[in-house]
Amino acid sequence: MGQLKMQGISKAFSGVQVLQDVELVVESGTVLALLGENGAGKSTLMKILTGEYEASSGQILIDGEPVQIKNVDDARKYGIGMIHQELNLFPNLSIADNFLIGNESDFNKSGFLEGKKLNEMVASVLKRINLARHPSELVGNLGIGEQQLVEIGKSLLREVRYMIMDEPTAALTESETERLFEIIESLKQQGVGIIYISHRMEELYRIADYVSVLRDGRFMRRGT
Numbered sequence: 109m110g111q112l113k114m115q116g117i118s119k120a121f122s123g124v125q126v127l128q129d130v131e132l133v134v135e136s137g138t139v140l141a142l143l144g145e146n147g148a149g150k151s152t153l154m155k156i157l158t159g160e161y162e163a164s165s166g167q168i169l170i171d172g173e174p175v176q177i178k179n180v181d182d183a184r185k186y187g188i189g190m191i192h193q194e195l196n197l198f199p200n201l202s203i204a205d206n207f208l209i210g211n212e213s214d215f216n217k218s219g220f221l222e223g224k225k226l227n228e229m230v231a232s233v234l235k236r237i238n239l240a241r242h243p244s245e246l247v248g249n250l251g252i253g254e255q256q257l258v259e260i261g262k263s264l265l266r267e268v269r270y271m272i273m274d275e276p277t278a279a280l281t282e283s284e285t286e287r288l289f290e291i292i293e294s295l296k297q298q299g300v301g302i303i304y305i306s307h308r309m310e311e312l313y314r315i316a317d318y319v320s321v322l323r324d325g326r327f328m329r330r331g332t
């Protein structure tokens with residue numbers, strides 16, 4: 109069983125303490141719900157895990173071993189992926205190009221990703237997220253919910269061990285949300301550990317195995 113652990117994590121932005129001695133644990137094949145009111149520091153904590161922010165103190169352990177995550181490439185190396193609350197897409201580029209951006213290092217000159225052609229990969233991901241759009245369609249022409257699915261699809265393109273989903277359903281319709289839950293279920297089956305941030309309690313009852321609460325920058329409790 110794999111395990112990802114953050115411990116003693118603190119972070120301040122220009123003197124304002126946002127996180128203080130926070131601990132978080134997620135096991136492979138389970139969903140940890142991360143709760144906390146607006147501004148509690150949930151996204152900040154997750155961006156420390158993806159190397160976007162640097163913690164002022166604390167450490168990250170994978171399977172009990174301390175790891176250094178100083179940038180996004182380090183996070184990828186450890187199989188940590190994130191679906192951002194604010195979409196990180198280029199509206200004037202196609203779906204396929206958006207999938208490619210940031211994943212370039214996995215592709216060689218002929219567009220192969222781990223032995224498979226880009227187009228095949230994109231088509232199979234679009235099928236997985238149930239998005240009936242052509243890979244050449246501009247992302248800016250899609251609805252917000254569809255764009256969120258593209259963001260999710262992008263994170264599925266590579267092998268992940270741990271997946272962070274920061275309010276992924278905020279812009280999704282009910283049927284798109286159902287599709288996401290199916291994806292989460294299949295990721296769980298594949299042994300992926302998921303950190304799921306949402307303010308929608310009914311979702312958490314459905315998909316979360318454990319819950320952690322952030323309050324005033326501190327870790328409150330962990331349990332079912």
Ligand SMILES: Nc1ncnc2c1ncn2[C@@H]1O[C@H](COP(=O)(O)OP(=O)(O)OP(=O)(O)O)[C@@H](O)[C@H]1O
Binds near residue numbers: 121126146153193
């Ligand atoms: N880059 C930054 N520079 C300065 N302050 C920041 C930065 N990012 C976040 N903060 C501040 O840190 C605090 C925590 O923000 P964060 O976005 O992590 O909260 P959150 O729990 O994700 O909230 P929400 O539920 O609204 O998404 C807030 O007070 C926010 O204003």
Ligand SMILES: [Mg+2]
Binds near residue numbers: 151152274
């Ligand atoms: Mg947030």
